[in-house]
Amino acid sequence: MRVSLYRDEGVVLRTQKLGEADRIVTILTRRTGRVRAVAKGVRRTSSRFGARLEPFTHVDLQLHAGRSLDVVTQAETLHPYGEALVSDYPRYTSGMAMLETAEKLTSGEKEPALRQFLLLVGGLRTLADGSHDPRLVLDAYFLRSLAVAGYAPSLDKCARCGAEGVRSFAIVTGGMVCGTCRTPGAASPAPPTVALMVALLRGDWDAADASETRHRTECSGLVAAYLQWHLEHGIRSLQHVERV
């Protein structure tokens, strides 16, 4: 008989009601990748799981592998990121967009995605501790998770020919382009906006925190458009993200 119980840690991405009092929880785990599992009785107020299987929670889990869906048999909270996020609407909506992106950028179920998992945990931790503008945290997360998925935008060289001295951002071409490769409709962002994108992609928070609001706004617009273009069905929660 094969062993069907396994243990992992993960971040709860999404929950859906199932039947009378159960939920299906989608979890991005450290070792197993994205998992969908049934949490039985979790909607009853007497549930032993309590808030441990709510979105944003970083949990230590024991699961029973099932034929179609796994079943959560134990859950212990490691970090309740949702507690900090839920009382701050802009942070909450930014976090939701991160969860949805993590789900969409991990294409298959149970395909290990350690780097995406680590990025998400790091992103949620930074969002919850309130040390940076949530919009910067979200855009940094978008850029880095796209990079991990193989869609890093080219920012310092032309995405098409590799030439230096780039001035335009062409989503379809894959980032900044030179004057020769510029396609109609490409945006021409302010140089500090491009510098902000570079800083966010590298994790240079000193530079990012020092940026001006108008460049943050322009950066968010470009990053959002770039993300939506790379994800077939787009990120639904993005339109509900509230910018402070």
Next chain:
Amino acid sequence: MYEGVVQRLIDELGLLPGVGPKSAQRIAFHVLAADPVDVKRLAHVLLEVKEKVRFCRICGNVAAEEECRICRDPRRDPHVICVVEESKDVVAIEKTREFRGRYHVLGGAISPIEGVGPDDLRIRELMTRLADGEVTELILATDPNLEGEATATYLARLLKPMGLKVTRLASGLPVGGDLEYADEVTLGRAFEGRRLLDV
């Protein structure tokens, strides 16, 4: 797959919330075996409910008339409104007999991942109700789970400039669950010990 109309019945039943393919099949065969009179009564009430029942134009609760029973009741306190997600939450709170004010049914909770934002809920209608200044306290009784909390956060911030007393059902309601599953005693206690939201 079953023949024609049987399969169609299973498919229709399978669209209902909480009914999976196995349950749909079980219900369909129950209907097949049932007395025709019973089935007619069920079919009739299904049609009747769609024809006669609507949503209260004031609070959004299910109603047999233009306004629901609670909004029409002059003995209910017009100064307090309890905001809930669904009509079934009104039923759960009414059972506690703790609350004598009126309700406002949002029609769900903010859920960005499902594409549900503030504009998709009956929040504008709530703001309209508050405009004349008769309401002095608002109790936010959205579900004690993440989406319910986030909806309460959003509302509290929106209501802040209005200078109302805004309260949230006390903890003691275990987090993570649905309000409708809270027992009457727990829910009653949560009402008594509601806390002032300081936003």
